Amino acid sequence: MAFAKWPLLLALACAPALALDLHGLKPDEIAVWAAPVEGDGPATAHRADAPVNPASTMKLLTGWAALNRLGPDYRWKTALLSAAPVEGDALKGDLYWLGGGDPRFDNGDLLSLLYSLRLRGIRQLDGRLLLDKRAFVNVAGADDFDGDAGRAFVVAPDTHLVNLKVAWLTFFNEADLLQRWPRAEGGAGPAAGRR
Structure with a gap:
């Protein structure tokens, strides 16, 4: 057309x-x-x-x-960029997360992005993580939808949207402790509390 x-x-x-x-x-x-x-x-x-x-x-x-x-x-583009040198297993400077606004970017994609650093031998960041949000500089929000405020489908445009800005937590009882899944590493830790 x-x-x-x-x-x-x-x-x-x-x-x-x-x-x-x-x-x-x-x-x-x-x-x-x-x-x-x-x-x-x-x-x-x-x-x-x-x-x-x-x-x-x-x-x-x-x-x-x-x-x-x-x-x-x-395809939506999300990337980690840096001009900083790598010394040993440390990136000696700032790391830029270039967000492209991928609406389906989820935990798996984030883990893959972080794994790409590991594949380059980087295990430590000696600088800042900076979010590059230029892709949506001229995009308006959804502020005027007051009647739907708080609803999962009313999510402001975000270049670094992960999991549609939704987090799922499952709670259960175990030996008189309220547990959150997934648990913190090493057992109950900070993810547990007395009932």
């Missing part, structure tokens, strides 16, 4: 505010904002400043635009 057809499609999307029957939806219940990826301003807008949950069709349009712009072979 060519971008030239977008104004027509978007006019149809805004038409509910004017004429189409949307099965009970009113003009003040929808919001539309669209602009070409490379262009000057919005092609069309209706209640563009109103915070609303995106409809599934909007998610499809976003997915289509991403596939069209990035291509089906696009």
Whole structure:
């Protein structure tokens, strides 16, 4: 579908505010904002400043635009970078974690990233771990969705998102101790407490 057809499609999307029957939806219940990826301003807008949950069709349009712009072979890039020298098993300087915003980056990916340091012989960092968040400098958050605050699906865009910012802990009783799994190394340690 060519971008030239977008104004027509978007006019149809805004038409509910004017004429189409949307099965009970009113003009003040929808919001539309669209602009070409490379262009000057919005092609069309209706209640563009109103915070609303995106409809599934909007998610499809976003997915289509991403596939069209990035291509089906696009992969999110997450990397550890440093110009510091390695002496023995220590990196003698700062380590930069270049976050690319991979939405499916999980504990396994993080462990693989750290394992790549081990494969280079690095077991100690004599510097700082710095998070490079430049990839999302111009991305807005989800602050206006107050009604959904605290819900797992309302996660602010983050270049260093791990496990969708969700942590799962399982608690169980063992010999009069409340245990957390996974346990700290060496037995109960700090992961346990008296009931």
